[in-house]
Amino acid sequence: MRSFTYERASSPAEAAAAAMRTEGARFIAGGTNLLDLMKLEIETPTHLIDVNGLALDKIETTTEGGLRIGALVRNTDLAADERVRRDYGLLSRALLAGASGQLRNKATTAGNLLQRTRCPYFYDTNQPCNKRQPGSGCAAIGGFTRPLAVIGTSDACIATHPSDMAVAMRALDATVETVRSDGTVRGIPIAEFHRLPGDTPHIETTLVPGELITAVTLPKPVGGKHIYRKVRDRASYAFALVSVGAIVQRDGTGRVALGGVAHRPWRVEAADAEMPRGAKAVAERLLAGARPTDENAFKLPLVERTLGAVLAEAKG
Amino acid sequence: MSKVTLTVNGANRELELDTRTTLLDALREHLQLTGTKKGCDHGQCGACTVMVDGQRINSCLTLAVMHEGDEITTIEGLGTPGNLHPMQAAFVKHDGYQCGYCTPGQICSAVAVLNEIKAGIPSHVSADLTVAQQTTAAELRERMSGNICRCGAYSNILDAITEVAGGQT
Numbered sequence: 001m002r003s004f005t006y007e008r009a010s011s012p013a014e015a016a017a018a019a020m021r022t023e024g025a026r027f028i029a030g031g032t033n034l035l036d037l038m039k040l041e042i043e044t045p046t047h048l049i050d051v052n053g054l055a056l057d058k059i060e061t062t063t064e065g066g067l068r069i070g071a072l073v074r075n076t077d078l079a080a081d082e083r084v085r086r087d088y089g090l091l092s093r094a095l096l097a098g099a100s101g102q103l104r105n106k107a108t109t110a111g112n113l114l115q116r117t118r119c120p121y122f123y124d125t126n127q128p129c130n131k132r133q134p135g136s137g138c139a140a141i142g143g144f145t146r147p148l149a150v151i152g153t154s155d156a157c158i159a160t161h162p163s164d165m166a167v168a169m170r171a172l173d174a175t176v177e178t179v180r181s182d183g184t185v186r187g188i189p190i191a192e193f194h195r196l197p198g199d200t201p202h203i204e205t206t207l208v209p210g211e212l213i214t215a216v217t218l219p220k221p222v223g224g225k226h227i228y229r230k231v232r233d234r235a236s237y238a239f240a241l242v243s244v245g246a247i248v249q250r251d252g253t254g255r256v257a258l259g260g261v262a263h264r265p266w267r268v269e270a271a272d273a274e275m276p277r278g279a280k281a282v283a284e285r286l287l288a289g290a291r292p293t294d295e296n297a298f299k300l301p302l303v304e305r306t307l308g309a310v311l312a313e314a315k316g
Numbered sequence: 317m318s319k320v321t322l323t324v325n326g327a328n329r330e331l332e333l334d335t336r337t338t339l340l341d342a343l344r345e346h347l348q349l350t351g352t353k354k355g356c357d358h359g360q361c362g363a364c365t366v367m368v369d370g371q372r373i374n375s376c377l378t379l380a381v382m383h384e385g386d387e388i389t390t391i392e393g394l395g396t397p398g399n400l401h402p403m404q405a406a407f408v409k410h411d412g413y414q415c416g417y418c419t420p421g422q423i424c425s426a427v428a429v430l431n432e433i434k435a436g437i438p439s440h441v442s443a444d445l446t447v448a449q450q451t452t453a454a455e456l457r458e459r460m461s462g463n464i465c466r467c468g469a470y471s472n473i474l475d476a477i478t479e480v481a482g483g484q485t
Contacts, residue, residue: 006318006335006381032377035338036358048335050382076371080437085445096440100462101429103359105371106378236440236461 001038008050012214013183015051019210020181022047027212029072030106032099033115042116042125042132056214059083065220068177071110071213075099075165078109088218089226090245094168097230100237110213113166113176113193114205117159117263118239119148130156131201147241150292150299152262157201158293161194161264167245168228169216170265171257177215180208187217194264201263224249225314229306230259242302248314252276256307258286261299279308318381324349325393333380340364342380343390351391351420355464362463365421365428366390372428374462391420394427402483403427406476414467422463426477429459433481451481 005022009015019025024046028034037043056070059081067083078084079095099107121127121139128137140148140158148158174190193205207213224247232238240260248254254275257267271285283304290300321330324347331346340357343349343366352375355363359377366375367389395401400408403423413419433449441458442449449455456477457470465473 001336004335006379028379028382031379031382032359032374035377035379039357048379052382076432076437080435085438089445092438092445093440096438096442100359100362101432101459102362102365102372102374102425102462103377106373234461236458 002044012179016181016212029108067218075104075107087221091168093228094164098164119159145293145295151290154197157197167259167265171245181210244306323387340375363421365424410472410476412473412476
């Protein structure tokens, strides 16, 4: 690990300002992803700003009847929150499908959204990777692609976003609240938060330098059956090959988002409209324009079948 | 270098550490508490599991300087050779290990798992999110999935945890 200096931030705006003051500074909260990558020298911050003391660890009811989830709320606490379990079961289920008990105790809501990809070529510093080293090329294309993206890819990157929680947040129409170094705040709809890789796969979100996530808000509950189904190589503690997060209403309408298939949690509003017509119709809309490889083309039928199982479970 | 004060197994410990020092390395290399093991050092195996303020975490994936004032419990704080924690005794009784390297992490994790179930924290295999969770084999297996045992003592580990869970209810 490269050496770095360390400070504890005293307020969200001060943390954002500190990040702008020092070239190469990064925020650290749970640290479960960042420290892993620092050990491999994939991440090489020169300065860490510890935001754990910022009291952003509350879950509050909003005036609109939704929830405001502090950036530092741990995955375990969010999954176990009574209101989340009752009204946003999809979020609870997605969180519980991810990582291990130890990691969920440390990992935060904001950090989960900012997880880096688990593409094996991003992790292998002997290989070119446009995400790790912009302009170096993509060893994944033409390489081992079984776990990688099938849609929204570019010639520069076919990595996936690894988060389960983000899939639920996408289906729930969450908003990411932030503060910038000048103290201004904004809310970023989750649909606009994660970017597609394009020519700049190293730029993964629409956050500007120094911008700090302070909370994630959820609109008021929409009811319906909340189902998260994750297909993976092990029964527990593995990243998704494909995951389906869905909210299904009694009349068959609803919404759906996918994990494990793209550079961001994948949702297509036009596909939601097809839900009463069944899994095939929804999957066709969701995956229109997909560019799988020979090794990961299995993800397309897997999405349709997983979606079929989810819709059947919702009816049952 | 950075100063940090931790409470480790009930004792105040003041340390001056390179900022890069993980909690795991602080425990093993600076406090000579070598019960906590370094396996993968990347949060994948669970051998380094300790409890911080009562919650189990991977001590390899957190910096010691981030734990100012925190209460750390390691395997050495759970029991002693002459006075084993019930979970340690159950692992011995049920032969819940072979080489023993993952065992301190397994035991710290298992103690925390039973607390998590008592606290009503659901898991991936919980059928209903809104009711109290049970200590079934399926629940314990899922909740222990962050602790790998390459000797494959899983069935005996499960027996040990099940016995302690039974004694608690």
